[in-house]
Amino acid sequence: MSFAHISLEAKQKALAELTEVKSLFASRGWFQGTSGNLSIRVGDFTPEDFHFAITASGKDKSLSTPEDFLFVDQTGQPSELTKLKPSAETLIHCEIYKQTGCGAIFHVHTVFNNLVSELFWERKSIPVDGVELIKAFNIWDEEAHIDIPIVSNFAHIPSIVPEVTERLDKRIPGIMLRKHGIYAWGANAFEAKRHLEAFEFLFEYVYRWELLKR
Ligand SMILES: CSC[C@@H](O)[C@@H](O)C(=O)COP(=O)(O)O
Numbered sequence: 281m282s283f284a285h286i287s288l289e290a291k292q293k294a295l296a297e298l299t300e301v302k303s304l305f306a307s308r309g310w311f312q313g314t315s316g317n318l319s320i321r322v323g324d325f326t327p328e329d330f331h332f333a334i335t336a337s338g339k340d341k342s343l344s345t346p347e348d349f350l351f352v353d354q355t356g357q358p359s360e361l362t363k364l365k366p367s368a369e370t371l372i373h374c375e376i377y378k379q380t381g382c383g384a385i386f387h388v389h390t391v392f393n394n395l396v397s398e399l400f401w402e403r404k405s406i407p408v409d410g411v412e413l414i415k416a417f418n419i420w421d422e423e424a425h426i427d428i429p430i431v432s433n434f435a436h437i438p439s440i441v442p443e444v445t446e447r448l449d450k451r452i453p454g455i456m457l458r459k460h461g462i463y464a465w466g467a468n469a470f471e472a473k474r475h476l477e478a479f480e481f482l483f484e485y486v487y488r489w490e491l492l493k494r
């Protein structure tokens with residue numbers, strides 16, 4: 281799907297934001313072994329206008345090069361002729377955009393998110409009780425309780441998509457893949473980053489609290 285009609289300014293803004301977030305997350309050790317992927321939407325949700333910039337697959341995400349990102353359409357196919365391959369997990373981004381109408385999606389693998397996804401795999405969600413940072417998700421209840429959904433991690437990415445569709449909770453801007461990593465999203469890059477940071481704080485808190493209780 282051609283995207284020549286989408287303004288250069290919008291494309292450059294998405295790429296500049298991705299570059300900044302990628303370098304910040306890399307400095308935190310959030311892209312170990314080329315893991316993780318990031319995307320930002322440009323255009324709205326009509327088939328002609330829906331495109332997003334996403335990290336190219338398998339790159340060392342701690343480096344900044346002219347080949348770090350490419351644009352794809354709503355089916356995850358490159359929007360322009362390019363030799364770059366979109367992230368292997370592009371279809372998960374496509375589905376999250378479709379389900380939530382969000383503007384940015386950030387995915388990272390960390391030791392804490394992997395540990396809690398396995399710790400709570402049997403209940404298929406990570407429970408968090410009354411921690412202040414739940415407010416980062418715009419949930420303001422006193423002593424709020426949330427459950428962050430965990431889905432299976434199949435090697436075949438298209439097989440993960442139906443479970444994402446089924447388990448995604450519109451109140452919670454994130455979903456965990458078992459022993460893999462978190463996908464967090466938001467209306468824009470600022471919000472997706474706030475959500476991702478809150479998730480990672482909560483995962484470490486939950487893990488440490490579980491150990492203290494035992
Ligand atoms: C090399 S381990 C990580 C990958 O298997 C995958 O889960 C990941 O997050 C990065 O894949 P990518 O295709 O670079 O977006």
Ligand SMILES: [Zn+2]
Nearest residue numbers: 315316369461
């Ligand atoms: Zn991954």
